[in-house]
Amino acid sequence: MKKVISLVLVFALAFSMLSVSASAAVKTECNGDCDICPAIVVPGIGQSNVWALDENGDYLLDGDGERISCFPAIFNVGSIVAKVLVPVLLTLITQRDMGLSNALRSVVLDAFEVNLCDEKGKNTGNHEVEKYLYSVAECSEYEKEQIYDNIPLQAFAEKAGEDHLYYFAYNSFGNNYDTVAELYDFIQMVKEETGHDKVNIVPISMGGSLANALLDYYPDVMDDLNKVVYIVPALNGSTIVGDLYTKNFAFFDTEFLYNGFLEALMDEEDARMIEVIARILPDQVLSNVLHNVADCLVEDVAANITSLWGLCPKEYYPEASAALLADKPEIKKQTDMYYQAQVDSLENIQTLVDKGVEVFNIVDYDFPLYLIGNSWNDDNGDGVIHLSSTAMGVHSALVGETLGEDYRQANTSVNCSDKSHNHISPDGVVDASTGLLPDHTFYFDGQAHEQTARNDAIISLATRLLSTDDIKDVYSSEDYPQFNGRRDPRDLKNHYIPQAKAVDTSALSAEDAAELREALAEAEAFVNSTACYDGQQEEIEERLDAILVKIGVKEAEVEEEPSTFFTKLSLWLFDNYGANGFSEMPYLTILKIYTSIYKTVNSFIGLLVG
Ligand SMILES: [Zn+2]
Ligand SMILES: [Zn+2]
Incomplete structure (x- = not known):
């Protein structure tokens, strides 16, 4: 018996050594000996696939046989209708919350069941995170598509090799501490896999909160880093999430709910229709219903999700955690720890800089927060995150305002290498000298957070930073200035330019041919460059569009007179009631209202039929 056991032990030992050496095997072509460090993308919220599972651990499938994503929640229309139909009718009939x-x-x-967490902050939902525990080189075509769709770093992969690109997928609604340990x-x-002793990391949006925690919980990781390229990082959360955790919702004000709230989120006429209904x-x-639903969302769902607490700004955390986590000590222990990491964030980034790690930051501004x-x-912002969070404490004017003629650059950062630098944005909105890294932060005017990866100048900048050492700071290249603009030239590339190129100019008047040539040249120059100002792309598209319409290649877009029926009705109701x-009226x-709605619907039907 003893013999058998020792034999088993020997085998086990041999196998475990075999597997250790197998996992330690370097997989890169360069064997760790090349100039480009492997890059690890730490993506933002909702940029990792999390799939719902059934009780047997198989994927839940929808009517079309597709897997069901858990982000941000799973809405089953059938069961929703079944649940609310009777209460809605009773409430309507009695005009009370029945x-x-x-x-x-x-x-x-x-x-949200699939995303719920227990009193220890651990997920209880039945799901599977789609992880890529290998380089992009080993990813399937499907996996590559997922990764490049979130961040199109193909040019980097081409230069460095796909064996130098990694994507750290995680559950946006998971446990913050566990996710950081995994990272x-x-x-x-x-x-180990690449043979390189240092890596570059690219924390994007929510990934910025993971980077905060990583540097604070695992300070020795600083020695593993060559560069950090932050992209719109949530280094001090988002005030939207701060408002969520402190229940500071704008729609709790019913006056605002009926005039202003929905208009800011959708088309005005649609918003006004909802207001009337x-x-x-x-x-x-x-109001009762809204408060109840918000309470449930905040107290029963969000309060237990520690990764989401990672997006609560430090200014909101003490009040929010006291109110929501008083009887959840296990969760509070974890979120307190993250709070400390957030408080330490800029100090830790300074330590990185002092250790010689190159830290760059790419942010968007002048786009109003939802x-x-x-x-x-x-604060100024990019639609999702306020600017002082992404831009490391920077001071700026609000969206639509400027710092003013008399404003003088404050130069509060120790990291500006030359106090004669002009760090004020050309539009007078941002004083970059007040952020932690004035010489290493790139600003994109008018760029919306969610469209960041569609800005080819941002992707090209990130690619250059990750694959070369020629961009040392915001003064290294005119192609990548400190202050740049919003862009997404896909329409120009795929439609306008091919259409303009296909035109037979011999049939045109000399004047039209010249205008087409110039407009086309301007468009091509724009597409091939990486520096622009906010609004430039629209000007170029409009110019090309105008000449294409004039010469009859394109039909002029007829703008339909928008209906204003519900807008007028909703505003009239608001003014009077x-x-x-x-x-209550x-x-x-x-x-009167029903008659006018009846008439409108009738004439609309008449239009359709007649
Ligand atoms: Zn290498
Ligand atoms: Zn400077």
Whole structure:
């Protein structure tokens, strides 16, 4: 028996050594001996696939046989209707909250069930994160497509080799501490697999919060890093999430709910229609329902998700955690730890710089934050994250404003190499000398957060930073100035330019031919460059469009006169009845409204039929 056991032990030992040496085998062509460090992308929220599983661990499939994504939640229309139909009818008939709030709470909990976390901050939902625990070189075509769709770094992969590119996928609604531990291990794995002793990391958006935690929990990781290229990083969360955790929602103000809130999020006429329809409930009932649903979302869902706490700015955290985590000590222990990492964020980045790690930052500005919470206009931003968070404490004017003629550059950062630098943006909005890294932060005017990866200048800049050492700071190349603009030249490349090139100019008047040639040359120059100003692309598209229309290659776009029926009606109701529902208005008013809606619908049908 002893013999058997020792034999088994010997085999086990031999196999484990075999597997260790196998995993330690360097997989790169360069064997770790090349000038380009492997790059690890740490993506943003929702940029990793998380799939819902059934009780047997198989993928849940939708009606078309496709896997079901857990992000941001799973909405099953059939079960929602079944849950809310009766309460909605009862509430409408009685004009009181007859179970509607409870039904909607249950809808929210159902939708987020797959993302729920327990009192220890661990996921309880049945799902699988699609991870790529190998370089892009070993990814399937499908996996490559997922990765490049989120961040089109093909040019980097071509230069450095796909065996030098890694994508750290994680659950956006997962456990912050566990995810950061995985990221640390991932970095060690990349070093082993590539043979390089240092890596470059690219924390994007929410990935910035993971980088905060990584540097704070694992300070020795600083010695593993060659460069850090932050892209729109949430280094101090987002005020939107701060408002969420402090329940500082803009729509709690019913006056605003009926005039202004929805218009900021969607097309005005659609928004106004919803406002009119919402009046089938008295304002008190609607307000109750909204509060109940928001409470459920914040207390029962968001409060337990530690990764989401990673997006709560440090200024909001003490109040929010005291209110939401008083009876959840296990979660609070973890979020307190992250809070400390967030407080230490800029100090840790300074340590990186002092250690000789090259740190770059790419941010967007002058795009208003989504109007969800009341803090939406407390700072400049990129639609999703406020600017002082992404740009490491920078001071700026609000969206649509400037710092003013009399404003003088404050030069508060120790990292500006020459105090004669001009770090004020050409539009007078940003004083980059007040961010932690004035010489290493690139700003993109008017660029929206979610479209960042579609800005080819940003991708090209990131590629250059990751694959060469020729960009040392914002003064290294005129192609990549400190202040640049929004762009997404796909339409120009795929439609306008090919269309213009295909024109037979011999049939045109000399004047038209010259204009087409110049407009085309301008468009091609734009597409082939990486520096621009916000709005330049539209000017170029319009010029090319105008001449293509003039010579009859393109049809002029006829702008339909937009309908303003609901806009007028909603504003009239607001002026006369504030936030009141129909049942709170006099009978004659209701009659008038219904008659006018009836007439509109009738004439609309007449139009369709006739
Ligand atoms: Zn190499
Ligand atoms: Zn400077």
